[in-house]
Amino acid sequence: MAMDARDIEALIKEALPDATVTIRDLAGDGDHYAAEVVSESFRGKNRVQQHQMIYAALKGNMGGTLHALALQTSAPD
Amino acid sequence: MSDIQTFIKNEVESNDVVLFLKGTPAFPQCGFSGQVVQILDFLGVDYKGVNVLADAEIRQGIKDFSNWPTIPQLYVKGEFVGGCDIVREMFQSNELQPFLVEKGIAVAQSA
Numbered sequence: 001m002a003m004d005a006r007d008i009e010a011l012i013k014e015a016l017p018d019a020t021v022t023i024r025d026l027a028g029d030g031d032h033y034a035a036e037v038v039s040e041s042f043r044g045k046n047r048v049q050q051h052q053m054i055y056a057a058l059k060g061n062m063g064g065t066l067h068a069l070a071l072q073t074s075a076p077d
Numbered sequence: 078m079s080d081i082q083t084f085i086k087n088e089v090e091s092n093d094v095v096l097f098l099k100g101t102p103a104f105p106q107c108g109f110s111g112q113v114v115q116i117l118d119f120l121g122v123d124y125k126g127v128n129v130l131a132d133a134e135i136r137q138g139i140k141d142f143s144n145w146p147t148i149p150q151l152y153v154k155g156e157f158v159g160g161c162d163i164v165r166e167m168f169q170s171n172e173l174q175p176f177l178v179e180k181g182i183a184v185a186q187s188a
Contacts, residue, residue, distance in 0.1 A: 047163045048145075055146050063146030068109070071162050 002030035003066050008058070015057030016041055026070070034070040043075035050074075081138035089152040093182055094124035097139045098149040102126040109161040110149045116168045117151075121185025122177060154180050 005023045012021050012035070019039040026032040035054070042050045050073040055062045062069060089095050096113060100106030102124070105114050117124055129136040129148050140146055143157045151158045153176075158164065167173040177184050 047166070048157060048159050051159070051163065052144060060146075063140065072166070 003033075003061060004030065005033060008033060008035065008066070008069070011059065011061070012037060012054060012057045016053070020076075026068070031066070032068040033066070034072070036072045038074050038076055040075060042073055047073065079138075081134045082142060085135065085138055085142045088125070088127060089157075090155045092125040093154055093180075094122055094177075095127060095152045096124055096149055097127045097129055097135070097152075099128070099130050101128050106130060107148070109147075112161050113149045113151060113164050116164060116173070120168075120174060120177070122182060153177065153182065 005025055009021045009023055012019055016037070016039045018041070019037050022036040024034045026034055037054060041053070045053070051071050054071055054073065058066065058069075094117070096102070096110075096117065098105060098107070098110035098114065100110055102114050102118075105111035114126075127135065127139075129139060136148070139148065139150055143150060145157065145160065147160050149161055149164075151160075151164050158176075159167070164173065167176065174184055
């Protein structure tokens with residue numbers, strides 16, 4: 001029940017190729033991460049929609065394989 | 078629509094503020110649920126808590142309802158506001174309180 005940070009980043013970048021992804025392993029257990037994702041595709045979308053795009057990119061791993069992924073999303077300045 | 082979806086729809090439409098969480102507002106059983114409880118309590122918002130751990134059907138049903146894979150989930154006036162990250166971000170950027178006031182929710186704390 002854990003996921004490698006590189007796998008998370010790869011899935012996000014597969015869905016959002018322009019994204020800048022920064023991932024921190026919060027507990028060192030491969031199960032609690034924080035991700036900051038900056039992508040042009042977030043522009044004009046609200047936070048719920050932005051997070052849903054990330055969850056879709058993770059293809060069902062969120063809430064299952066991956067217990068905790070704190071998300072912060074934004075469009076580039 | 079299944080019974081459980083009807084139940085959830087009814088909960089979020091008949092209560093102004095509803096939090097689906099793990100545990101209860103008095104005794105949250107997950108750190109993320111606990112954070113949202115603390116924020117709502119700090120703001121003095123009156124809300125209904127629904128403990129998803131008490132019912133596996135609700136626990137899965139609420140994820141389907143909002144197309145959102147995690148809990149907690151906050152609803153205001155029938156609208157899905159977000160999970161822990163979004164609620165915390167709105168609170169920290171002083172957006173949450175004006176949002177609630179705009180929705181006609183009584184807020185005790187003036188941040």
